[in-house]
Structures are given as structure tokens and as C-alpha cells.
Amino acid sequence: MDFVTQVTLGGAVGQATMNRELGNKAVLWGMLAGALPDLDVLAYPLMDEISQLTWHRGISHSILLTVVLTPLLGWLISRVHRRAVTVEKAALFTFLAIGSHILIDLLTVYGTQILAPFSNRQFEWNVLFIIDPLFTLPLLFFLILSLFPGEVRAKLFRNAIGIILATAYVIVALLFKFSAVDSFERALERQDITPERLMVTSTPFNTVLWRAVAETHDGYWIGYHSLLDETAEIPFWFVPRNDHLLRDIEDQRAIKTLRWFSEDWFNVQQTPEGALYFRDLRFGDMDMGMPAHSFGMGPPRDLAFTFTFALLESGGAGTERLTLRQEFPEPEGYGEILEVLWERIKGRKAQVPGLPVVE
Numbered sequence: 001m002d003f004v005t006q007v008t009l010g011g012a013v014g015q016a017t018m019n020r021e022l023g024n025k026a027v028l029w030g031m032l033a034g035a036l037p038d039l040d041v042l043a044y045p046l047m048d049e050i051s052q053l054t055w056h057r058g059i060s061h062s063i064l065l066t067v068v069l070t071p072l073l074g075w076l077i078s079r080v081h082r083r084a085v086t087v088e089k090a091a092l093f094t095f096l097a098i099g100s101h102i103l104i105d106l107l108t109v110y111g112t113q114i115l116a117p118f119s120n121r122q123f124e125w126n127v128l129f130i131i132d133p134l135f136t137l138p139l140l141f142f143l144i145l146s147l148f149p150g151e152v153r154a155k156l157f158r159n160a161i162g163i164i165l166a167t168a169y170v171i172v173a174l175l176f177k178f179s180a181v182d183s184f185e186r187a188l189e190r191q192d193i194t195p196e197r198l199m200v201t202s203t204p205f206n207t208v209l210w211r212a213v214a215e216t217h218d219g220y221w222i223g224y225h226s227l228l229d230e231t232a233e234i235p236f237w238f239v240p241r242n243d244h245l246l247r248d249i250e251d252q253r254a255i256k257t258l259r260w261f262s263e264d265w266f267n268v269q270q271t272p273e274g275a276l277y278f279r280d281l282r283f284g285d286m287d288m289g290m291p292a293h294s295f296g297m298g299p300p301r302d303l304a305f306t307f308t309f310a311l312l313e314s315g316g317a318g319t320e321r322l323t324l325r326q327e328f329p330e331p332e333g334y335g336e337i338l339e340v341l342w343e344r345i346k347g348r349k350a351q352v353p354g355l356p357v358v359e
Contacts, residue, residue, distance in 0.1 A: 010034015224296035
């Protein structure tokens with residue numbers, strides 16, 4: 001998840017495990033440990049954009065590195081504080097802090113390579129959006145309260161409330177997802193769509209509105225469903241895969257990496273000028289031509305995907321002939337899109353049946 005969430009979660013773990021020995025210094029250690037896996041991005045300047053895709057949430061988020069760092073960081077904390085906290089307890093804190101970072105990342109749609117370096121398989125549970133204030137803010141609020149002067153038991157109790165609320169929110173989100181998956185499956189069946197794969201993810205900043213991507217042999221059906229919808233009808237629109245556009249370049253490292261990174265949830269778009277764009281469908285979309293039609297509110301005019309990569313000539317040879325550049329959609333007004341998101345969360349649905357194919 002986002003950096004604020006990770007350092008907050010780490011701080012809460014530090015407060016819960018080492019406050020009796022280290023006081024509020026335990027929170028600082030927790031924030032450091034919580035941020036540690038995401039410091040892998042500091043190596044980005046040494047890599048091209050292709051390598052960056054394979055590096056982030058790789059070895060730094062693996063079970064192996066967690067096991068290695070647990071005793072080392074535990075020993076360091078104990079040594080720095082002149083054994084005010086035992087190596088064993090500091091090691092337990094390290095395991096929980098780094099482990100909770102990896103666990104909360106697994107709840108998002110961005111793949112995490114927990115088996116690296118033995119396997120580059122990505123794991124994701126698609127429960128929380130990468131930024132979710134309903135998870136983070138209660139945790140942060142009660143962590144801050146726990147920093148105020150008071151008895152140790154009172155400080156630990158305040159911190160525990162935040163951890164309990166965050167845990168309860170994840171459990172509720174899981175239940176919400178199960179409900180959303182069932183609704184999508186029923187809606188697809190009613191519309192005679194039989195997907196080969198179905199991915200259901202939460203939408204920005206909430207776990208009430210959900211997005212489904214149903215893969216068929218030549219593309220994907222995308223739809224949105226709010227748990228507050230009054231009807232079970234879910235409109236879907238079709239996005240062709242267009243993988244034939246990759247036929248002459250499928251041996252390129254850039255293409256192989258993008259297909260691995262997207263786990264083959266992708267669409268290729270070609271402009272009239274011949275430029276190619278690889279669009280990862282997992283991370284959401286918005287309508288650039290008609291922002292008011294985003295989140296399934298209406299038939300899309302110019303659908304853009306959050307993770308879009310321009311395929312460019314690198315000047316190299318062989319399998320290095322192509323490179324990529326990530327491009328981010330820039331709608332005229334994010335405010336309107338957020339308003340549409342809020343309306344869709346509340347259950348307002350598109351009034352236009354039979355949404356069209358998106359080229």
C-alpha cells in the first residue's frame with residue numbers, strides 16, 4: 001500500500017511490541033521497519049523502466065529477506081538500546097513489522113513476489129485499493145493518541161484500538177468482496193458471458209464499489225457494482241485484447257516483462273500514427289472523453305487505463321530493440337471524476353444498457 005499506511009502500520013506494531021522497554025522510540029523503529037521493504041525504489045536510478053517493473057515488490061518483499069532481516073535487525077535494536085529490549089523480542093518485532101508490510105501489500109492488486117528469488121510468481125488478493133483512508137486513518141489516529149503521556153497500559157490500549165479497527169476493516173472488506181464476486185458471476189451468467197478468468201478488485205479509496213474484469217478468448221468485459229446498488233443488473237463493456245499487434249515484437253524483453261507484470265490482463269492500443277500502447281487492465285480506468293461516464297456510469301468515449309506504457313524504439317538490437325515509458329492519464333478535472341466515483345459508490349447506476357465495444 002502507500003508509504004503513509006506502511007509507516008503507520010509499522011509504528012503501531014512497534015508500539016504494541018516494544019513500548020514497555022523503549023517507550024515511544026518503539027514507534028520510530030516500527031516506522032523504519034515498516035518502510036524498509038519499499039526502499040527498494042531507491043535503486044530505480046540504476047535501472048531502466050523494464051527492470052524497475054521486475055524489481056519493485058521483488059526480493060525486498062520476500063519471505064526469505066524477512067527471515068534474514070529478523071535476527072539481524074533484532075540484534076541491532078537490542079545493541080543500540082544496550083539490551084533494554086532482548087534480541088528475541090526485538091527480532092519478534094522485526095518479523096511482525098516487515099511481515100505486516102508484506103501482508104498488507106498482498107491485499108492490493110499490485111503483485112508481490114513473496115517467493116523471490118526462487119520464483120518470480122506474483123501474489124495478490126485484490127481486497128484493498130493501494131490508498132484506503134478507511135484503513136489508514138483510524139490506525140494513524142489511535143497511534144498518535146498512544147504517543148501522549150500516560151501509563152503504559154493506557155498507551156497500549158489506545159494503540160490496540162487502531163490495530164483492531166484496521167483488522168476488522170480488512171475482514172469486512174473480504175466479506176464485501178465475496179458478495180461482489182457473487183454478484184458479478186450472476187450478472188455475467190445472465191448475459192451469457194462465460195469468462196476464462198475473472199478478476200474483482202476494489203475501486204479507489206473504498207470497499208463498497210467493486211470492479212470486475214472478465215476475460216474471454218479475445219478480450220475482456222469490464223463492469224462496476226456497488227454494494228448499495230438497488231438492482232442486480234450490471235452493465236459490461238467489451239475491451240478487445242488486440243494481442244495481434246504484438247505478433248512481430250513478442251520476443252522483445254519489454255513485451256515479455258509487461259505480459260509477466262500484467263499477468264496477461266492487458267489490451268494493446270494503436271494510434272492512427274502507428275504508436276503502440278500496452279495497457280494493464282488491473283489498476284482501473286477512467287473516461288478521458290467523458291469523465292462523467294467513468295466507473296461504468298455511462299458508455300465510455302475515450303477509455304484510459306491507470307497503468308499505460310508506450311512502446312518505444314530503444315536503438316538497441318535483438319530482444320532489446322524496444323523500451324517502454326509509463327504514461328499516466330491526465331483528465332481535465334480530477335474533481336469531476338471523484339464526484340462520479342462518489343455517486344457510483346452510493347449506488348447510482350448507468351442508465352444506458354448494452355455498453356459498446358471500446359477500441
